[in-house]
Amino acid sequence: MLRPGTPVRRSSSFVIRRALLDLRGASLILSALATVLVPSSASAQTSKSSGPVQLPAPPPPAAVDIAPAAPAPSTPAPTAPDALVTSDTSAPSVPGAPPSAGVRGNEPARVVTETPSAHEGRFEFGSYGRVYAASDLRGGTGRGTNVVAFGPRIVDEGNYAELELRREDKWNERVKGRVVATLALFPPFFHFSGKPEQAIGVRNLYAQGTYDNVTMWAGSRMYRGDDVYLLNWWPLDNQNTVGGGVGAPIYKSTAAPGSSPQYETILQLHAGQQRLDNPYQFQKVPVVAPFGFGTVDVTKLDRPRTIETLKLTQFIRPSGGPGGFKAILYGELHQLSAGTYSDPLTKVDRGLPEDSGWMLGSQLTYFTGKRDTYASLVMRHARGIASYDPLAVPITFALDRTTSGASETQIAISGNYEQEEFSILWAAYVRFFRDGSPAATSTAKYDEGAAVVRPSVFLGEYFGISLEGSYQQRRLATLQPGTNDQLNASVTKVGVIPYFSPAGRGSYKRPQIRLLYVASFRDSATRALYPVEDVFNQRSTEHFLGIGAEWWFNSSSYP
Amino acid sequence: MRTMQSTIVMAMLAACACALPEIGCVSVPDDGKQPALGTHVDDWRDEVVYQVLTDRFANGDVNNDYKVRPGYLARFQGGDWQGLIDHLDYIKELGVTTLWISPVVKNVETDADVDSYHGYWAQDLTQTNPHFGDLAQLRRLTAAAHDKQLKVVLDIVTNHMGQVFYYDMNLNGHPDINIGGSGPLQGAGSKSDITRITEYDPDWDPRGVQAFTSLGNAGRAPIIFIQDPSINRIPMAGILGTARGYHGFGRILNYDDEKQRMLGDFPGGLKDVATEIPEVRAEMIDKYTRWAELTDLDGFRIDTVKHVEYEFWTEFATKVRARLAAQGKNKFLMFGEAFDGNDKLLGSYTQPGMLDSVFYFTQHFQVFRDVFQSAHDENAQKGTDQIQKLWADRAVNYNTQPQAGGTGIAPSKSLVNFMDNHDVSRFLFEALGDKDALRNALTLLMTEEGIPCVYYGTEQDFAGGNDPSNREVLWNTGFPTTGDTFRHISKLARLRVKYAGLRRGDTNVVYSTAHVKAEEDAGIVAYERAGGDAGDSYALVVINSNARHMSTTADGAKAMKLTKPGVTLVDVLDPEAKTYAVPASGELRVIVLAQRAMILVPQDQLKP
Structure with a gap:
């Protein structure tokens, strides 16, 4: 999960990668020493031509939210001297060496040059996932009970996993690249359904390059800001498009050399x-084939829908330390052109008018930089087509x-506080959604909100127990069937989650292997949302007793 | 840099401010909540009913356009209650005062590629039809109508439900349509009759629909309720979801056979409800009265009353009136539809304790069809003496006393007059587009005794043939209010408001004739509207139904004789407001142009 101010986690693969880099650096240094120790004209000439290397200025630290670039190695790669060739029996086979001039026997040794490659590349694997098995204590499977769009993720989040394969490249200090492919697996999984078919979605498939401070990307990508973990929700920006983008820090100031930037602005x-x-x-229809028989699709x-987004992020670290503020101003424009489709029922062409929308939002976050502690406020307002996912x-x-006439307004708060053996996560939001329909009453006109709190106690370094309590309500602009009351559906949940966290203490430490029990208390309006044939129309209390796991590591989407 | 930061902070604040106006609790509008019941009508004879098929009047919300197929009149077109709400001013400008809306309950969606856009295929008597809106929107319609002094009458059906089950005649557990036989067998000296049997809608069988096998009859065919939620063809809860709630005799073949009429399924597979069972009766009374309670309706138009036993109507009408009166709603109009040319039969449903009124079908046939629609054909047209005779039977065939707890008006004086409706071809279709005949007929409709009822689209000269061609989409016209027919209806409605005699006066036919050809008085009918509950208001209506020549209110020595001698009458229908002095003898000879009319009121009663 991405949280502002989160210290960089180093995975095991990162540690190994560092070690390899260190080894390579050592071998290059040895080569350089060897060159110095063998005096020769060629060598002297080469050394002269090389001269002292002027390294480009190191790039600024990657902004938290910017399209991530390939991470910089911990030390600048030294300039490699020419390779030493001392063979007197064969032509040099080193690339860059001059053609053979019939060197034989005791002719003096010489040095040929090999252009050193500064390129570094590697493959990375990352993943996010959650898998549960649960019972409703009535002989059925545990089932989600939310009635709002962004209710507590517990119980309702369902099984899901992402597998990310990533290529990281660095050609020099100024140019880096990344290619990301992320496959998402949707339930049910084979061991549950017995069916070998698996629904797979491509959540990322893009390439990114960074030149100095400017990062560009193109492809298919989930392009997101900060999430609210407890609600499994990205309240400000959450784009899932095929397209491209560019981002760069446009201002940075540092209070003291070596400290974190005090002010940093990213566009x-x-x-x-x-x-x-x-x-x-989108619609394809069959038409008579222009040649021969049958039909072809046109x-x-x-x-x-075309979407343009602009995001301006401001980091402020008053003391230059790890803590500070993050402020975001974010906007979206949406356009949808006019079109015509053939009504599948009547085969009559029907027009679809062009449509548009906009969204404007902001975020203010305070983070301590210690143990994932933060507090955040997000507000956004959307109109027209931008009101819809x-x-x-x-x-x-x-x-x-x-x-036209549709609107969505959201206010969300979230936070986490951790101290010693205790932590508490919290989140809440209100959302006001109005569709564009002319009817005064509609199930697509509603207000909703949820509040959830999850305190945890860490039992030693690797175990803990969390409690979760939440309340959610959706008020619809329609009457509750069979009554004269407005349909105000609400659900209260309480749960307990004992867990094992091999990665140690922390609200955001993963993997986490859990037991969990949650009881959902559903009022009559909530029950009325379901058909009478559904047991959810009748039952006021739902149970969810399950075991499951959640993990994330080394994922570009959840750094 | 501080400037940039300030800009960002200001922009964030602006973004927040942008959102603030949208923050507010969503709610169901007050007029969508339970209304206080009240009596909105003084005298139902003051009303002009405007019949609308909700699906065809106006599309106010595209979001309920489920499976709409524009242009195909046997399918849903998209009209809804929001559309009605949006066009109440149009209705008001027309001058009508009461909306009769098509059934509101949830229907079986479709059957044999025809949709239930009309609303007569009930499946659940407790739910609104989502094609038209929800309960709150229906309430908003009645509230908005009442705000504009319009009343709302709801169409209901107690005789049958939609096609919710089939008869498993061959006992194979699924509905079949079988065609058997091969016709005459050449050279074999015998024939194999071609028969068509549909388990959805089998023919009448006095034993009840029979099952059969190749060996012969096998007893009553089981009634099997269909479970097809995709088209809402499922049994409703309660007794109407059981075989016991239905008669199960099959489709009516002979409407003159009383047993068939009472027990048979209505053509189209509409299953006849066993209304004689107390439990069923109670269900019908409760479910339909509930709609009046939920939405503050002003009356019921009741479908197919002649297919339900009389005892039902006595109990239904009495209990509905009592239940509503206890909640402050009085003068709740209940008028029935008996599609029949038998005046006595129609009147039988108005006998004491039963309905307040009926659709005046005999007048539809004998007056609007025979006299006005046929004006283009002198060999087919009937004389206006037929009108006088029919009207004279009102006091004979219909109850002349108000129903106890009813509207306060005797059924004989409050019959619902209509030229055409959704079950017959439009007037202009049968009149071969003769708009003069239409407007002439409208003059009679709006000035005769009773409650006039105008079928939507008449004002726009719709001329569709039989169902569903007579159920055109009104919004395609753009709702103009400048057409001749629209303005004619509007003018007649204004005259009704001005002159109480046209609404509440008794009727005295002062001239009619059997002549329809070249005679001097061919096509003339004249009647006074005065007395009764009209005070001293007086009106004389003179209509020439003849399409070929002007006629006069006299035939030789015989002349129209009025009960108001010595007054000067003004033709308020005439833009020039010509005056006519009635001699002391009371005899008045006026000439009326072909297919034109006069509405004459005393000069001293003239209103601006």
């Missing part, structure tokens, strides 16, 4: 698009079949 731009496989955005509707199509519209 990020992104543009991407989505064209969901839905007749709202694209009837093609109107991707880009990975879903709107299902209600204004009379002109646009989303």
Whole structure:
């Protein structure tokens, strides 16, 4: 999970990588020494031509939120001297050596030059995942009980995993690169369903390059800001597009040499698009083949949603230490062109008007830089098509079949505090959603909110127990069936989570192997949201007793 | 740099401020909540009913356009209650005062590729039809209508439900449509009859629908409820979700056979409810009264009353009135539809304890069809004496006393008059587009005794043929209010408001004729509207239904004789407001142009 001010975690692969770099550096130094110890004209000439190397200024530390670049090695790579060739029996085979001039016998030895490669490259593997097995204590499987869009993740989050394979390259101090491929696995998994089919989504498939301070990327990417862990939610920015972006620190000042930047301003731009496989955005229809028999498919509707984002992040570390503030101003523009689709029922062409929307949001975070302690406030307001999750199509519209009139307003707070054997995570939000439909009553007009708190006690270095309590409510602009009351559905949850944390203490230490029990108390309005044929229409209390694990490591999406 | 930071902070604050106006609790509007019940009608004869098929009037919310197929009139088109709310001003401008809306309950969605856009295929009597909106929106409609002094009458069906089950005639556990036989067998001297049997809608069988095998009959066919949630074809809760709640005799073949009429399924596989069972009766009374309670309705238009036993109507009407009156709602109008040309039959549903009124179907046939629609054909057109005779039977065939606890008006004086409706072809279709005939008929409709009812689209000269062609989409017109027919109806409605005699006066036919051809008085009908509950208000209506020549209110020595001698009458329908002096004899000879009319009021009662 990405949290502001989080100290860099070093994985085991990172440690090994460092060791390899150190070994390579040592061998290069030995080569240089050998060159110095063998006086020759060639060697002297080469040394002269090489001269003292002017290294480019090291790049600034990677901003927390900027498109990550390949990490810099801990020490600058020394300039390698030419390779020493002393053979008197064969032509040099070193690249860069001059062609053979028939060197034979006791002709004087000479040195040929080999252009040293500063390139460093490696593959990385990272992952995020969570897998549970749970019972409802009635003979069925444990089931989610949330009624709000961003309810507590406990019980409701479901099984999910990401496997990330990443290539990291550094060509020199100024140029770095990264290629990321992340596969997401969606439940059910084979051991549960017995079916070998697995739903897999490509969550990342992009390449990124950094030149000096400027990072560019292009491809398919989940491009996110900070999350609220307890709600499994990215409250400010969470783009999932195919596109590209650029980002760079545009200002930085340091109070004292060697200390963290006191002020740092980062600008990020992104543009991407989505064209969901839905007749709202995309449709192919068969037509008579121009040659021969049968039909061929032609694209009837093609109107991707194009999204542009701008993010301005300001870090302020008053003392130049690890703690400080992070302020973000964020905006989105969304466009959807007009189109025509063929009504599958009537085969009659129907128009879809162009649509648009915008979102403006902000975030203010305080972080101590110690043990993941932070507190954050996020606010955002969206209009039109930007009010809707880009990975879903709107299902209600204004009379002109646009989303004009739709709006979404969110305020979210979250935080974590840790001290010795104790920690507490908390989060809460309110959200006001209005669709564009002209009807005064609609299930797509609602207010909702949730509050959740998870205190934990660490039992020794590797074990702990968490309690979680939450309340959530959604108020819909419609009547509760069978009553004269507005439909106000609420759920209260309490749970206990004893766990084993091999990575040690901390709210964000993973992996975590857990037992968990959660009871959800559901009011009559919540039950009324379900069809009468569903047991959730009848039951006011739900149980979830399960065992599961959650992990993350070395993932570019969850650094 | 401080400037940049200040800018960022200010922008963040602006972003926050941007969100603030949106922060507010969502709520169901007050007019979407339980209304206080009240009586919104003084005298139902003052009302002009406007019948709308909700699906066809106006599309106010595209979000309930589920499986809409524009242009295909047997399918959903997208109209809804929000559309009605949005166009109440149009309705108001037309001059009508009461909305009769099509059924609101949840239906079986579709059957045999025809949709339940009309609302008559009930599946759940407790839920609103989501194609039209939710309960709050229905309440908002009635509230908005009441705010504009409009009333709302709901169409209900107690005789049948939608096609929620089939008869498993061959006992194989699924519904079949079988076609058997091959017709005459050439050279074999015999024939194999072609028969078509549908387990959805089998023919009437006096024993009840029978099961059969190749060996012969096998007793009553089991009633099997269909479980198809995709089209909402599922049994409802309660007794109407059980076989016991239905008669199970199959489709009516002979409407003159009373047993078939009472026990048979309505054509289209609409299953006949066993309304004689007390439990069923109580269910119908409770479920439908609930709609009036939930939404402050002003009346029921009741479908297919002639297919339900009389005892039901006595109990239904009495209990509905009592239950609503106890909550402050009085004068709740209940009028029934008996699609029949038998005036006595129609009147039988208005007998003491039963309904307040019925749809005046006999007038539809004998007056609007025979006299006005046929004006283009002198060989088909009937004389206006037929009108006089029919009207004279009102006091004979219909209850002349108000129902106890009812509207306060005798059924004989408050029949619901109509030219056409959703079950018959439109007036203009049968009149071959003769708009003069239409407007002439409208003059009679709006000035005769009773409660006029205008079918939506009449004002826009809709001319569709039989169902579903007569159920056109109104919003395609753009809701113009400048057409001749629209303005004619609007003017007649204003005259009704001005002159109480046109609404509440008794009827005295002062001239009618059997002549329809070249005769001097061909096509003339004239009637006074005065007395009764109209005070001293007086009006004389003279109509020439003849399409070929002007006619006069006299035939030789015989002349129209009024009960108001010595007054000067003003034709308030005439833009020039011509006056006519009635001699002391009371005899008045006026000439009326072909397919034109006069509405004459005393000069001293003239209102601006």
